[in-house]
Amino acid sequence: MSQALTTAHSVVAPSPLSKRIAGAIVILYALVSMIPLAWILMTGFKTPPDSIAYPPKIVFAPSLEGYCNLFTTRTRQTQEYIQSLGPPQTICDEITRKRDMVIAGPSNYVPRFWNSLVIAFGSTFFAVSLGVLSAYAFSRFRIPLADDLLFFILSTRMMPPIAVAIPIYLMYRKLGLSDTALGMILLYTAVNVSLAVWLLKGFIDEIPREYEEAAMIDGYTRLHAFFKVVLPQAATGIAATAIFCLIFAWNEYAFAVLLTSGEAQTAPPFIPTIIGEGGMDWPAVGAGTTLFLVPLLVFTVLLRKHLLRGITFGAVRK
Amino acid sequence: MADIALRTVTKHFRSVTAIDGLTLDIADGELTVLVGPTGAGKTTALRIVAGLEKPDQGEVWIDGHNAADLEPAARDVTFVFQQYSLYPHLSVFDNLAFPLRSPARRVSEPEIRKRVEEVASLLRIAHKLANKSTQLSGGEMQRVAIGRALVRKPSVYLMDEPLSSLDAKLRGDLRVELKRIQQDLGATILYVTHDQIEAMTMANRIGVIDKGRLIQVGSPRQIYEDPVTLYVAQRFGQPQINVLPAGLLPNGALPVGAVTVGARTEHLDLRKDGGGEAVVEWVEHLGDQNHLHVRLGAHRITTLTPPDTPFKSGDRVAVGLTKPLYFDAQGLRVRSA
Numbered sequence: 001m002s003q004a005l006t007t008a009h010s011v012v013a014p015s016p017l018s019k020r021i022a023g024a025i026v027i028l029y030a031l032v033s034m035i036p037l038a039w040i041l042m043t044g045f046k047t048p049p050d051s052i053a054y055p056p057k058i059v060f061a062p063s064l065e066g067y068c069n070l071f072t073t074r075t076r077q078t079q080e081y082i083q084s085l086g087p088p089q090t091i092c093d094e095i096t097r098k099r100d101m102v103i104a105g106p107s108n109y110v111p112r113f114w115n116s117l118v119i120a121f122g123s124t125f126f127a128v129s130l131g132v133l134s135a136y137a138f139s140r141f142r143i144p145l146a147d148d149l150l151f152f153i154l155s156t157r158m159m160p161p162i163a164v165a166i167p168i169y170l171m172y173r174k175l176g177l178s179d180t181a182l183g184m185i186l187l188y189t190a191v192n193v194s195l196a197v198w199l200l201k202g203f204i205d206e207i208p209r210e211y212e213e214a215a216m217i218d219g220y221t222r223l224h225a226f227f228k229v230v231l232p233q234a235a236t237g238i239a240a241t242a243i244f245c246l247i248f249a250w251n252e253y254a255f256a257v258l259l260t261s262g263e264a265q266t267a268p269p270f271i272p273t274i275i276g277e278g279g280m281d282w283p284a285v286g287a288g289t290t291l292f293l294v295p296l297l298v299f300t301v302l303l304r305k306h307l308l309r310g311i312t313f314g315a316v317r318k
Numbered sequence: 319m320a321d322i323a324l325r326t327v328t329k330h331f332r333s334v335t336a337i338d339g340l341t342l343d344i345a346d347g348e349l350t351v352l353v354g355p356t357g358a359g360k361t362t363a364l365r366i367v368a369g370l371e372k373p374d375q376g377e378v379w380i381d382g383h384n385a386a387d388l389e390p391a392a393r394d395v396t397f398v399f400q401q402y403s404l405y406p407h408l409s410v411f412d413n414l415a416f417p418l419r420s421p422a423r424r425v426s427e428p429e430i431r432k433r434v435e436e437v438a439s440l441l442r443i444a445h446k447l448a449n450k451s452t453q454l455s456g457g458e459m460q461r462v463a464i465g466r467a468l469v470r471k472p473s474v475y476l477m478d479e480p481l482s483s484l485d486a487k488l489r490g491d492l493r494v495e496l497k498r499i500q501q502d503l504g505a506t507i508l509y510v511t512h513d514q515i516e517a518m519t520m521a522n523r524i525g526v527i528d529k530g531r532l533i534q535v536g537s538p539r540q541i542y543e544d545p546v547t548l549y550v551a552q553r554f555g556q557p558q559i560n561v562l563p564a565g566l567l568p569n570g571a572l573p574v575g576a577v578t579v580g581a582r583t584e585h586l587d588l589r590k591d592g593g594g595e596a597v598v599e600w601v602e603h604l605g606d607q608n609h610l611h612v613r614l615g616a617h618r619i620t621t622l623t624p625p626d627t628p629f630k631s632g633d634r635v636a637v638g639l640t641k642p643l644y645f646d647a648q649g650l651r652v653r654s655a
């Protein structure tokens with residue numbers, strides 16, 4: 001019976017052995033690709049000397065110095081001055097004083113991180129919103145030159161975005177958009193919207209139009225039907241698209257370096273500029289990178305139910 | 319309630335003519351069944367009445383108003399789609415309540431609950447109201463789809479093969495149920511089906527369409543007894559009408575132009591006759607009746623006999639005709655002068 005079924009679909013159930021081999025390969029791959037992540041995580045908890053020790057230390061006494069340094073700026077002081085201060089208020093006070101320094105103030109990490117959040121989530125929101133609306137239009141209405149327009153939209157993604165960096169840099173300076181969150185949101189939205197339109201059109205094409213038609217016959221307007229019927233059905237596609245857009249905007253480095261330097265600087269260009277005494281402050285960089293991974297991780301985990309189905313581009317939808 | 323009138327409606331999809339000059343009147347409170355082969359344009363006809371497609375030519379009148387400029391929502395119709403009509407993200411209850419919650423209607427939640435429960439028990443899905451609509455069998459889904467049309471009291475019901483995925487028993491039950499509901503409500507229904515029993519038993523009138531054209535419209539009796547083409551004759555009647563070369567069996571003078579003769583059970587006279595030219599091949603027992611398969615030269619004739627039939631396989635029989643139907647080379651009916 002099951003034999004007949006599997007042959008009918010020309011799919012052979014994997015044998016236990018091949019399953020185990022496949023599992024081993026996946027685990028091995030996962031381990032290898034997690035080494036850099038583990039390294040970053042560890043570096044964040046090392047002391048500066050441990051972080052540059054050679055041979056590298058796998059076992060070390062964990063310290064919060066990296067995290068303290070990430071969030072603060074410090075100045076060197078004389079022993080007498082430090083002793084004249086009261087007892088340390090926080091664990092970071094204590095760690096800093098051991099290095100003959102005192103905390104001078106907060107670092108720029110939090111504002112830079114905040115910029116990243118605003119710009120990445122903002123541009124994702126706009127790219128997905130615009131994407132879902134135009135994908136719906138392309139999917140449902142007869143639009144003159146629809147195919148050419150779709151190809152044009154796709155073609156904006158055909159060259160690496162950085163190829164237009166210089167014109168954009170000049171344009172943004174003229175328009176006063178350099179180093180503004182608005183400018184970065186517009187830019188990332190523009191880059192992502194083509195991806196969003198194409199991904200979402202595939203998903204919306206698969207939603208039978210009878211769903212909206214039934215709603216429209218029942219007295220809903222098209223817009224109502226869009227929100228009540230199409231959006232919930234496209235949730236999978238929207239989630240998958242949002243994750244792709246967010247990953248791009250969150251990690252984007254080249255434009256961020258070029259177009260942001262102060263007010264609107266995002267975390268990716270900021271993190272590598274964390275300098276400690278005598279060079280890069282690797283534990284602080286490790287700490288900053290670790291924290292930088294958290295929002296993407298949370299977002300992806302929250303949407304993973306949709307992502308798993310979405311990433312197959314509707315191929316296994318019921 | 320309302321009447322519907324289609325006036326020379328034509329609809330093209332690029333090179334395909336889905337509906338070709340369709341003129342059809344559906345009287346108030348009448349159930350009209352559209353039958354026709356796949357691709358005949360039945361669904362398209364319903365969609366045009368619903369306002370989901372704009373006809374290229376012709377007019378649709380609903381309740382005495384030209385519907386040309388009416389949006390689907392303004393036509394006060396409901397549509398049971400051939401497939402895909404339940405919202406997978408909603409429960410059965412919410413699916414049934416969906417039409418009542420539209421901004422065009424103001425129905426209070428207690429009233430919605432009452433109407434939904436009424437319809438659900440009518441369709442025997444009351445115990446499934448809390449289910450997700452994806453957790454239903456095909457038959458249950460189709461009942462919910464019908465229920466969605468019934469919770470509203472529209473002036474016109476459009477139903478596209480609403481019973482097609484149900485098993486025979488449920489289909490029979492619902493057929494009777496739908497017909498009863500229609501009579502109680504005095505509902506105007508335009509109903510598409512492939513099932514001739516549904517068409518014969520439910521319809522006030524049957525319209526047969528093929529390639530977008532209306533071939534014949536009439537009461538089930540007219541369509542059965544007086545088909546205008548061979549296709550219509552073949553579409554109705556169990557077993558299917560026997561088609562033989564005209565003149566194969568003696569039956570007086572042939573009408574002019576007759577090429578084929580169509581003979582149903584009631585047109586055939588079978589007598590046991592040792593010298594007969596036909597042979598009973600086998601008797602198919604269906605329980606309440608039998609199908610008799612008879613071979614006549616290169617032709618085969620199938621006819622009904624009572625369960626206590628005197629015929630058995632191998633019997634020689636003589637075959638005669640009484641008032642059969644004649645068709646010309648194009649399959650059009652030709653009548654005796």
Ligand SMILES: Nc1ncnc2c1ncn2[C@@H]1O[C@H](COP(=O)(O)OP(=O)(O)OP(=O)(O)O)[C@@H](O)[C@H]1O
Nearest residue numbers: 331334335336354355356357358359360361362363
């Ligand atoms: N949206 C469309 N675009 C292009 N062609 C269409 C469209 N809708 C219908 N057609 C064509 O119009 C013709 C009639 O289709 P329709 O769906 O009305 O047939 P039907 O009688 O309902 O068939 P079935 O019994 O298979 O449901 C078919 O040839 C079909 O291919």
Ligand SMILES: [Mg+2]
Nearest residue numbers: 360361400478
């Ligand atoms: Mg159809």
